[in-house]
Amino acid sequence: MSSDTKYDVVVLGGGPGGYTAAFRAADLGLSVCLVEQGERLGGVCLNVGCIPSKTLLHGAAVIEEAREAETLGISFGEPKVDLDMFRSHKEGIINQLTGGLDKLCQARKVTRIVGKGSFVNGSTLKVSGAEGDTEVAFGNCIIATGSHPFMLPGLPQDERIWNSTDALALKFIPKRFLIIGGGIIGMEMAQIYSALGSEITIVEMMDHIIPPADKDLVQPLFLKLKNKYQILTKTKVTSIEATESGIVASFEGTKAPEKGEYDAVLVAVGRKPNTGNFDREKIGLELNERGFIPVNAQQQTTVANIYAIGDVVGEPMLAHKATHEGKVAAEVIAGHKAAFDPMTIPSVAYTHPEIAWMGLTEKEAKEKGIDYDKGKFPWGASGRALSSGAASGVTKVLFDKETGRIIGAGICGQNAGELIHEAVLALEMGADAEDISKTVHAHPTLAETFAFAAEIVDGSITDIM
Numbered sequence: 001m002s003s004d005t006k007y008d009v010v011v012l013g014g015g016p017g018g019y020t021a022a023f024r025a026a027d028l029g030l031s032v033c034l035v036e037q038g039e040r041l042g043g044v045c046l047n048v049g050c051i052p053s054k055t056l057l058h059g060a061a062v063i064e065e066a067r068e069a070e071t072l073g074i075s076f077g078e079p080k081v082d083l084d085m086f087r088s089h090k091e092g093i094i095n096q097l098t099g100g101l102d103k104l105c106q107a108r109k110v111t112r113i114v115g116k117g118s119f120v121n122g123s124t125l126k127v128s129g130a131e132g133d134t135e136v137a138f139g140n141c142i143i144a145t146g147s148h149p150f151m152l153p154g155l156p157q158d159e160r161i162w163n164s165t166d167a168l169a170l171k172f173i174p175k176r177f178l179i180i181g182g183g184i185i186g187m188e189m190a191q192i193y194s195a196l197g198s199e200i201t202i203v204e205m206m207d208h209i210i211p212p213a214d215k216d217l218v219q220p221l222f223l224k225l226k227n228k229y230q231i232l233t234k235t236k237v238t239s240i241e242a243t244e245s246g247i248v249a250s251f252e253g254t255k256a257p258e259k260g261e262y263d264a265v266l267v268a269v270g271r272k273p274n275t276g277n278f279d280r281e282k283i284g285l286e287l288n289e290r291g292f293i294p295v296n297a298q299q300q301t302t303v304a305n306i307y308a309i310g311d312v313v314g315e316p317m318l319a320h321k322a323t324h325e326g327k328v329a330a331e332v333i334a335g336h337k338a339a340f341d342p343m344t345i346p347s348v349a350y351t352h353p354e355i356a357w358m359g360l361t362e363k364e365a366k367e368k369g370i371d372y373d374k375g376k377f378p379w380g381a382s383g384r385a386l387s388s389g390a391a392s393g394v395t396k397v398l399f400d401k402e403t404g405r406i407i408g409a410g411i412c413g414q415n416a417g418e419l420i421h422e423a424v425l426a427l428e429m430g431a432d433a434e435d436i437s438k439t440v441h442a443h444p445t446l447a448e449t450f451a452f453a454a455e456i457v458d459g460s461i462t463d464i465m
């Protein structure tokens with residue numbers, strides 16, 4: 001079957017990148033068809049990523065706060081968790097958001113086709129759905145097929161060995177839970193399952209958890225968790241074996257035990273782009289050496305009328321990168337002068353405490369040989385942090401010595417993921433330490449710590465404690 005309409009744009013993949021591109025293109029007056037193989041729009045982010053993980057993390061935070069309230073003289077007793085209700089609460093939020101996307105498609109007259117899309121040639125896509133195949137003709141196509149979890153090679157087939165999607169399903173609460181990979185996803189899952197009662201072991205190859213962030217930034221989180229979890233850094237898992245009594249993992253690392261037995265294992269060691277399921281060879285689309293689709297600043301691939309956005313074009317694999325790239329692709333197709341050229345893309349680990357960073361880390365600044373000034377403000381000296389039980393936090397800001405401008409910032413503490421955006425804006429606007437320190441911040445707020453860190457650099461604060 002072939003559709004009579006030739007669309008200005010066909011978007012392949014309905015994740016945050018894909019639906020944003022489709023909506024922007026429709027808003028700009030283009031005819032748009034959105035092809036998604038899943039029944040629900042929203043991709044990884046809404047269905048098995050950002051939103052379900054943050055919903056579960058919120059529940060975990062409530063449990064932790066109820067337990068920690070005892071230190072304030074407030075006692076609720078041990079929290080009881082109804083796992084079915086917790087799971088349905090998460091599903092309800094996913095349904096609400098994905099259902100909202102369907103309505104937005106209808107309102108914009110975006111044609112939605114459910115099925116797996118693959119190229120027939122440079123102007124036709126075949127969509128294979130429950131009711132057979134449909135051919136869709138297009139002027140331009142935006143590939144937004146996203147990514148999937150990378151699983152270590154040679155793992156046994158066993159339902160106790162999980163990827164992030166399995167972990168978010170809350171199938172059961174393992175008593176002994178091994179998490180391979182101490183990055184953002186691994187640490188967020190650790191906090192969810194720890195709150196629900198699992199004993200957590202984390203194995204990380206690098207010398208600290210959440211390795212893209214600076215080690216000193218992650219330290220308050222590490223100190224909070226080190227006596228609660230077994231955290232094995234500089235450690236490799238060398239084999240995994242499924243036995244009746246548990247999953248047995250062997251380790252290689254100076255401080256690691258030789259083996260451990262677990263009731264479930266989460267593999268959280270990264271994600272791979274989805275490039276193998278849409279017959280890209282038929283349009284001569286090559287991949288780069290890391291397996292991503294190469295694009296220019298207009299999100300255009302090496303094939304002129306084919307664009308690509310989101311996880312499939314490279315790191316950082318983050319929803320907000322995908323959405324911004326999606327808007328650029330749609331605008332370029334509509335004839336606008338647009339480019340994806342952010343000075344920074346913020347990263348956030350939604351742990352307790354949160355870790356957020358943007359621009360250059362201190363490690364990167366050193367590696368690049370940049371001469372920088374650093375303002376580091378410990379939250380123990382912030383009235384708001386102390387009164388909110390957040391005194392372990394820290395705000396760090398880096399300024400280029402030569403230009404005086406901000407080049408990077410990191411925050412560890414309550415709401416760091418919200419607070420980091422002041423630094424993002426400062427970087428985009430080319431602010432220096434004085435711009436930040438002389439901007440009046442409300443008192444008492446955690447945002448003040450950003451101004452205080454800048455004051456350390458411009459010399460208005462000399463003594464913190």
Ligand code: FAD
Nearest residue numbers: 013015017037043044045049050117146310311317318319
């Ligand atoms: P995806 O969201 O991967 O969507 C791609 C879509 O394309 C999918 O729906 C797929 O079904 C569809 N598709 C693929 N091939 C075809 C085909 N041939 N035909 C039709 N459809 C196809 N990012 C953040 O910014 N913040 C977070 O807090 C965060 N938390 C995360 C937590 C977890 C557990 C995980 C796994 C990820 C998280 N991410 C987070 C990452 C974020 O989910 C991704 O960066 C984002 O979803 C990428 O969007 P995308 O549009 O590129 O692709």
